[in-house]
Amino acid sequence: MLASGLVGCGSGEDAADSKSIQVVGTAGRQPGQFSKPRAVAISKANEIVVVDRTGRIIVHDLKTGEFVRQFWLPKWENGTPTGISMDPTDDTIWVADTHYHRVLQYDHEGNLLSQFGEEGEDPGKFVFITDVCPDPDGKMLWITDYGRRNRVMQFTRAGEFVREWGTKLFETDDLQRPQAVSISPDGQRLYVVDTGNCRINVYTRDGELVKSFGEPGLEPGQLNMPQDLALGPDGRLYVIEYSNCRISTFSTEGEFLGLWGSAGNHPGQFFTPWGIAVANDGTIVVADTMNHRIQIMRHPAELAWTPGSNQGAHQ
C-alpha cells in the first residue's frame, strides 16, 4: 500500500473521469474475475497484487490491466486476508492472513517464503490481524490487530515480537478496529486507520500518538468507516472509505485536500471498497469489493476531485 512518486494536479469533469478510469474484472472465480477483492498493493515490477474472497492472490499488469497470474492461499474457508503489502527491499508479498491469525510472505510466483503468528490476545499473537507494513529498510514489520484488543504491533522481519500498544478489551476511545497501517518514507511516522472511530491516527515508532485527524460523517473532510490508506508519491494520504464509497486525500499533517468517487457501480463509483494502493507514477488502484472488480485511475489529475480546504486535491 506504500508507494513513492508524484501525483499530478488539477481537477476535471465527469466525462474526463470516465476516460481516466479502467475497470478491471467481473464477478467470478476465473482469471480476470474477482470475488470481493479486499486488499490491493502495487509491486515495483508494476504489477497489481490483489487478494479476494476465493482465497486467491491475483496479479494484473498495472499498465494494461491484463490478468498475469494467480495463486492460492493455503486456507481461506474461515475468511480471507484484509491486508497485503509489497516489501520495499525485495518486492516480496506480505499478507495479513486475518482469519488464520498469521503473516504470510510470498514471492511473485506464489512460493511461500515464510510465515509466523498464532491465535491469541497475548503480545505477539493475533486475533484478527488486519494489515502488515514493512519498514522502508525492510527490517521491521508493523501490524494492526483487533478482535479482543485494538492494537498496533511491531515485529522483526523474522517474526519476533518487539512491542505493541493499543486499548484494553471493550475500550474503544483510543483505537477501534485498526484496519490498516502505512509508514512514512523516512520510517518515523506510522499512519494507522482507526476504522471504528472514523479517523487516522499518527504514531511515532514508540507508539506515541502524534496526532489524530478525521471525524465520523458524510461531509467532505469527514470519514465514514475508512478502511485502507496509501501514502502517495506526493506525500499525501489517500484514504478509501468503506461506507462513503470514496477516496479522501489528506496531507500528512491532517489537512483535508479533496475527495473523489461515489457509491454505485459505474466507473468511478464504488460499493463498499476495502483497499487502495498508489503507484510511483501516481496511478491509483482501488479494490472495489462488492462490485467484484478493481478500478485503475491512471491520471488522477484529470479526475473531478471535490476540493478541500486548499482548493484542490492536487496542486
Place this chain on the structure above:
Amino acid sequence: MIHFAEPMNLWLLAIIPAILIAARRLRLIPRMRRWMIVSVRVVLMLLLVLALARTEIRWEAKDMAVFFLLDRSDSIPASAFDAQATLLQNAPKKAAREDSTGVIAFSAKPSMETSPVPRYEYPGKVLSATEGSQTDIASAVRLALAAFPGDTIRRVVLISDGNENSGSALEMARVARGAGVPIDVMPVRYDSRNDLKIDKLVVPQRTSKDAPFDLKVHLSAEQASRGLLRVYRDGEVVAEQEVEVAPGKNPPLVMTQRIADGGFHQYSAVIENRDDPRPQNNRAQAFTYLKAEPKVLLIDGSSEPTRSAAFLATALRAENIIVEAGGPSLLPVSLPDLQKYDTLVLSNMAAGDMSQAQMQMIERAVHDLGLGLIMIGGENSFGAGGYNDTPIEKALPVRMDIKQKKILPNGALAIVLHTCEIPSGNAWAKEISIASLNVLSAQDYFGIAYLGSDTFGGSYTDRWAWEPGLQQVGDKRAMRNTIKGVAPLDMMSFDPTLRLAAKALSEVKAQTKHIVVISDGDPSPPDQDVVNSIRNQGITVSAVAIAPHSGMTVDTLEQMAYWGGGNFYYPKTSSELPRIFTKEATVVRKSLIREERFNPVSNMQSEILTGFVSLPSLDGYVITTTKELATEALATEFEDPLLVHWRYGLGKTVAFTSDAKDKWASSWVQWPNFAKFWAQVVRWSLRETNNANYQVNTEVEGGQGRLTIDAVDENGNFINFLDFSGSIIKPNFESEEVKVSQTAPGRYEATFPAGQVGSYMASLTAKSAPDAEPQFVTGGVSLAYSPEYESSRSADEFLKRIAEASGGQFISDAKNYNPYARNLPPARRPLPLWPWLLLGAILLVPVDVFLRRVYLDWAEFLSWFRTKVMGLLPARTPLEEVGRLESLKAAKERALQEREEEKREREVRDSFRERLAQQTSERGSEPSVFEGQDKPGPGMRSTKHTVTPDNEGAPPAQGGMSSLMEAKKRAQKRKK
C-alpha cells in the same frame, strides 16, 4: 438462411391465385388502379402467410460452449474426484480462442461453479457446496441447457457414476438432443470391492406379547466377506454374531425375537468390517408394535422439570395412567419414538425448547396418527412461550394472538443483524428474523438494524429495515416481505448499530425491551460504556455467534450478552438458529402472563368436566384466544380461556392456560380431586386404538417405498373391496397422500417416493362400506442410509444410455478426448421475422381499403403534391404535354388562317379601292364614305371591319375603335 418453423402453413399461399382470379371482377375499375389493388392484396396475403409459417432467418455460429457437469454426490468417494479434476485441468486447454467453458457441480441440486467463460482455468478445487444425499443428473443438465450462450455450438460433458436417484436423466437427455446439445459421458470409477452392506431389516409391523417372530437381515457384498453383525432393540444389543457374506445378494439371515413390553419398538442392525470403504450402508432399521396400555409422555420446561412435573405425574400414576416424565431432552426426535406414547403433555414448555421439526412431527402425529396433545400453562407456554404461527398452535384449540382485548400489554424487539459469511448466511439471517417476527403479536414492536445503503444510496450507514425503525407488527406479511429484501453488509463495529437500536427502543412504549445481536464476531467489540448504558435503560441484550471466525470473538459476544443481561448462543449448525430466535423473541412476550387470583368459570358443557361441580381458584394464566369450533370448557373470571379442547384430525388436543404445579395452582395441587381432574383430561385425549388386525409390511428400496396390507378376518377369509384412505408421514414430517389399490384377494398395495433418510409412517383408515366403522391401519419403515450408498459401482450401462439418447458419446479415453472437437453441426441462431411480417400486413390493410374506396386523380394529386407539398413548379404529364402541343398547333393553324384571311381581305379591299378609285375618277371628286379616316398605308390593316363569320367576335383593333369614335362624332356634328 430462411427457415419456416410452421412450414405447413405455407399451403395458405394457394389463396394468392384466387385473389388474381377474383381480380377479373374489377374490370370496371381503371386498369392502373385495378393492378394496384390486386398487388397490395397479394403482398398482404403473402406477408400473412409467411408470418403464420413463423419465418425466421438462421445465422450460423461457429463458437463452441462446453459445460462440464461434475457429480459430487455422496456415492462418489472423495478419491474419485481426482478424475474429474484431471479432465477439468486438461480438456479446456484444447479449447479454441473463441470457445467458452462452464462448470456445474451437482448432487441433489445443481450449483453453477463457473458460467461459460473463455480461457477457463481449473482453480484447483471445486468450490460449490452441494448437498450430496441424492443424485439428480437431470437438474444439472437442465441448468446447463438454460445457461448456455444462445449462439454457440453446445456440448455437455457429464462426469458421474450414473447412480441416479432423483429426476430422470434419460428424459432430460432426449430434451438435450432436441435442443441440439449432445451429452458426452465420462464414468467415475472407484474401488468398492470390499463393500458390504445391509439391504434391509424386516420385522413384522405388529406382534403379540412374548410371541416369537422372525427378524430377517438381508445382506449383500461385492465379494465374499466377513463381518460382525449386531442387532439392537431400542438401543440395546439383542444379538451379535460373525457372519459370512457371499458375493451378491444373500438369503436373509433369520433370528427369532420376542417382546414383552407393549408399544413401538425399534430394531436396528449394523455389520462391521474394517476394510469396508462404505460404512454408511452397513446399517438398517425397522420397527414393530405390540399393543399395550396407554402411555403418557409428560415434558416439563420449567427450570426444575423433575420437581415441577412430579405434581402431575404423581397424580396421573395414582389414577393408573402410565407416565414418563422429564425435561425437554426427553422429547422424541423421531416419529417411531413418539409413537410409543398415546398422549403428549407439554407443561410450561417453550417453543424454543424444541426444534421446528419436532413441532411439525407432533402436529402430524396428532393429525394423522391420532396422538393426544395437552398443553399446560406457565411462564414458558402458549404465547409467552413463542408458539405464535407454529405447527403446535395449529393443533391446539387456542390461538396465541389476543384479539378480544382493547388494551394489550406489549414488548419491543430489535435485531442487530450483521452479515453472515456462511453459505447462504444472509438467507439464514432472514429466516431467523422471520422466525422472531412469527413469535410476536400484532401489538409488539419489531425492527431490524443493520449496515446498509441509506435512502439515497450515497453511502452505507447503520439503518433500519423499515421506517420508523421500530414498528408495531400489525400485519406480518408486509414485514416478512421487507425482511426478504434486507441486504446487510459487513459491519465494522457494533457500537453505532447498538446505539441506533437502543435509541429507538428507548423511544417506544413497551413493557419489555430486548436486543438480539447476530454476528460472526467480526465487528469491533463494543465499548463497555455503550452496553452498560443500554442495560441501564432497562433494555436487555442477547448475542448469537454464527460461524465465528475466531474462538476469541465467541468470548467477546458472550461477554456482551453477559453485560447486556441477556443470553448467549453459539449454535453448531445453522438449523438451530430459528429455534434460538424463537426463544429470544419470547423475552418480549412475557407481557401475556396475568398473575392474579381468579376462580374458574364453567362456560360450556364438556365431558372432561363430568363429575366436577366447583373448582378451586388459580393464581395466574397465559392470555390466549379460543378458536372457533373449539369447546371452551372453562374460562377465567376475566373472560379468557382456561380449559379448551377440540378434535384435530385423528387426534384430540387440550389447552389449559394455568399451570399444574404449586406456582399458579397451589390450591389445586392440594385439592382432593386434582388427580381425578387431570386423569379425566388425559383419558379424553388418548389415542383411539381401533386398529385393524391386518398384516402390514413396509419396505424401501431404490428410493421407492412399498406398503403391503394383507386383510384376513378371524376365520382366515380374505377381506376384499376395502376402501383405504390416508397418508405417509415422511422423515421431514410432511404428509403425502397414498393411493392404496387391491392387487390380489385380500391384498392391498401402495407405493410412495422414499429418497430421504429416516422414518416413513403410514396412517390409513379402512372401511368395508361408506357407513361402516373405520379401522385404523398403521405401518412404517426406516431408511437407514441414503440411496447414494445403495450401489457400489458406476452405472456404466445407464451412462451409455444417456449418451445415446442425447446423441453424445461414452468417453473411454479421457486423455485424448476433446470436448471442443468441431464434429457437431454449426449452431444456428434464429432471428424471427414473423413479427415484422405481421406488422407489414397490418400496415397494408388500410392501404388496401384506401385503394378500393377512394378514387384519386393521380395527375391532380401529383400536381398538388409537387406544388403544395414539395414546392415545385407544376409538372406536365404526358397528356398535358400532348394537349399543349395540340393547342400550339391549333394556334399556329389559326394564325395561318388569319393571315390567309387577311391576305384575302386585303386583296378584296385593294380590289374595292381600285374599283372605287376608278368610279371616283369617273364621277369627279364625290366625297368618300371613309372621309376623315386615315387611309391605310401599305402594310397597315384596314380600320374598316368586314364582318365575316371568321372574324366574328374578334376584338377590334384600337385604331379601328378610335376611328369609329371619330366617325360617330362627325356624324353628330353633321346632325347639328
